[in-house]
Amino acid sequence: MSNLSRRRILFGSAAVGAGALLTACTSNTPQENTQVNTNNEEANPNAAPGQKVVIGFSAPAADHGWIAAITNNAKAQAGAYSDVELRAVEAGADAATQRAALATLIAQKPTVLVMLPHDGKELNAVGLEAMRAGIPVVNLDRAFPDRAAYRLQIKGDNFGMGIAAGTYIGQQLKSKGVSNPVIGEIPGIDSLELTQERSKGFAEALATFGFKVANRRPADFTADGGQRAATDLLQALPKMDALWNHDDDQGIGVLAAVNQTNRKEFFMVGGAGSKAAIDAITADNSVLKATVTYSPSMASSAISLARLIGQNKGMSDLVELQVPKEITLASETITKENAAKYAKLGF
């Protein structure tokens, strides 16, 4: 028995030691690349500090680089204004927890409410409620079906992203003179509407060139999911001419799979526009030759516009005295030629 307990003490202290060693290993401060509009008062009369605006902010706690960038951008942009106070609540894991978080936020009566809902349809009622309580709602990216539920909607263009990727791939293949190309596609979570819109745009753009997708393997927006999907796809298409991967975060895994299989005969287009992807395009040493944007910079713009709404101002370049109701960002194609310009927009 004494033998056993000594063994346990040994194991116990070894475990404590390992624990102490490990806790030292969680320190983790990667450089954050936020996209902020640094204000210049001479150029933009709206930049001058005005009436104090309290902006309520809520975005899902999703563990994805893009959503993280949305929250970071909103915070950084709010910090750039002396007249803005940001009250951010994390929306938790699903629509129900976000609804609860938003209820407490609305009760605090912010001047404007900015939210990226888990699901536009499910949180439509919250938008309506806030608007009725006299709080203008800025909907970020995921639209409410009811137009009375928001004052401003600012979102990316999923369909346009597919168009941009399809057009780039089509043009490249045409200029190379490939007549019957094999094109692969790795979408994100296939059940999401945004994925379906992207794929639809991609197929339509390719159709204008007379091309079509040979094989598509959905991943799940994670790097390991991307690696698995890409491995399957590469196995199914022993020769490929072009590949569109919907998301640069999962693209880390896709590129890993490409390297592991030593395939170089095709070129790849990414999606979203992460910093790592833009760097890889600039370096031009992998199959990744372009990426089509779906930029989280929209969160920074949403905060700027929420401030203008709170202060009853319009966008200074436009004739209208108020901020427009809907803004859809264009999906831009980043290639080696213009990568330097976009480097600051990478997340």
Add this chain to the structure above:
Amino acid sequence: MTDQTTKASLPAQSPPVEAPPAQARARGNWFKSDGAEPLRRNLGLIGVLVVLVIIGAATRPELYGDATWVKNNTFTILQQASAIGVVTVGMTFVIIGGGIDLSVGAIIAVAGVWSTTLATQSYGTAGMIFTALVVGVVVGLINGVLISYGRLVPFIATLAMMVAARGVAAQISGKQTQVSANTTINSIASTRWLGIPVLVYILALVVAAGWVLLNRTTFGRRTVAVGGNPEAARLAGINVKFHTLLLYALSGLCCGIAAIMLTSQATSAQAAMANLYELDAIAAAIIGGTLLSGGRGTIIGALFGVLVFSTITNLFAINNLSTEAQNMVKGAIIVAAVLVQQFRYKSLTQLLGRSSS
């Protein structure tokens, strides 16, 4: 009951069953006995694998006509099965021991993320591997303590751990994808020794170790005893609580190994990694013949379970079929495997009852 009827109840015709008739007759009784159940099931799973390969060859003859492609494809299937296979070995032990571990995916995430923080990466390859393994074991130990000494139901304890560990992973990673800059770790997935991917060696090693541990050590015998009848095991002098604790730690260790394998494959880790691995691992263990109520199961069966899933994924990919259809087929296979298990178990007990009376 003849040998023929036993064969007919297998999920598919399996060529390996056709052993020389003389030998089959000599071993006939043993082959029909309860003890040979795992063997029959494994032969059935091999049959399913053969059928899947035949379907693949029939639908894409131009790919299967190329020998190099077939060899590469086999390695791809094994590689795709490697990380989940390692997790399934640990899961099989836990289930045989009468428990369940719903937190394996989350443990992989927390081990993967912890081992790829900038601070850990600065300790080099050994530091990263050490961290992943220790984090896996520690989280497994917490599960074990909650279940054996805190008297929580395994389902609840590991469900709580699944949520909490993903939370820890998201907290550490700041919800970002952490890219591994360690070339040694990253090269594990692309390196081949003697033409065979390193990941496949790791899988083989873990499966072999699991087989020896389950079948050739007192630890394995105790696991079966604890899962089959905990009270009898306690009366027989087995420290049931401590043994249960060790089983969850073992599952955690497997998750730590899988975390390194996945990190190497994706050259990165993030809090959402290894999504739903718990369900894949449980499903593979179940179709491999492990009883969900414990006390029965095999490592080799679990390996075949993983391989069947991996081959189905591959088959659907090379034919460009949707993942929706693939998931439906996977679901059907799980149900079929359990039905076969129940059917066979009942008929066998009846058979035994009749012969003894």
